[in-house]
Amino acid sequence: MRAIVVRDKALHIENVPSPTPGPNDILINVRACGVNRADLLQRDGHYPPPPGASDILGLECAGVDANSGERVMALLAGGGYAEQVAVHKGSVMRVPDALSDEDAAAIPEVFLTAFLNIFLLARAQRGEIVLIHGGGSGVGTAGTTLCKLAGMRVIVTAGSDEKCAQCVAHGADVAINYKTEDFVEKARGANVILDHVGARYLARDLDALALDGRIVIIGGMGGQRTAEVDVSTLLGKRAQIIGSTLRSRSVESKAAIVRAFLDQFGADLEAGRVRPVISKVFPLERADEAHQLMASNQHFGKIVLRMS
Helix, strand or coil: CEEEEEECCEEEEEECCCCCCCCCEEEEEEEEEEECHHHHHHHCCCCCCCCCCCCCCCCEEEEEECCCCCEEEEECCCCCCECEEEEEHHHEEECCCCCCHHHHHCCHHHHHHHHHHHHHHCCCCCCCEEEECCCCCHHHHHHHHHHHHCCCEEEEEECCHHHHHHHHHHCCCEEEECCCCCHHHHCCCEEEEEECCCCCCHHHHHHHEEEEEEEEECCCCCCCCCCCCCHHHHHHCCCEEEECCCCCCCHHHHHHHHHHHHHHHHHHHHHCCCCCCEEEEEEHHHHHHHHHHHHHCCCCCEEEEECC
């Protein structure tokens, strides 16, 4: 099969052996796969796949079950940038008829990441205020969609006035240009904060947080070591700070997340209310251009690769 492989940090299309599915796996003939920032990190040698996972890039895909012929989408630990991938059946979801392959490929990683962290870990409730950093990202747009469906007030940050306007058009109640505005003042009282920036924002997240609030950190784009945090504020607000990743979780844990997601949002998915924002679709042969667009931060929503 054809696949994108990384050699000396460069992307190459090569013929590689097809995966051999295990007894609980589904073999998928891939039609499209999502591009995520984790792919760029892995390409640069900073985010290796977990033990036993494919070293081929790609954390989500859509295609056809090679056995049943059913259209499916899947959360992957790796292997999406290829014509075939084998994945545990618990990480596979049926694709609703209303979704294209490109739409479906852009759902699993970002929607399950948003769901896990906002709903399962932070336990966000109807009527609460959720602050999402990076509102124009794949996870940010997915989180906005899910939170609005669940009756929450959504505040996001983004890096330009244009992206802020796009976030509001997508459903955010408030969008803050973090380059020109202080998100602490505009988001003060947030019950839940989803943060991929990490170190640089932690102290300010705490300042913005409501009493009994929850901060979930899912990345470290702003550095790995934090500035000093005021412990008296942490204690006084009875705050919870949660660190979270999805990729390294067990197949059983991922299956439980998928089941919980479908229990809560399956009807919305079938009805087309759960749908990704697609920035651009590239053919597999132009994967490097897709990575350049991701690195530029000029996209809004998801970038997708289509198998030719």
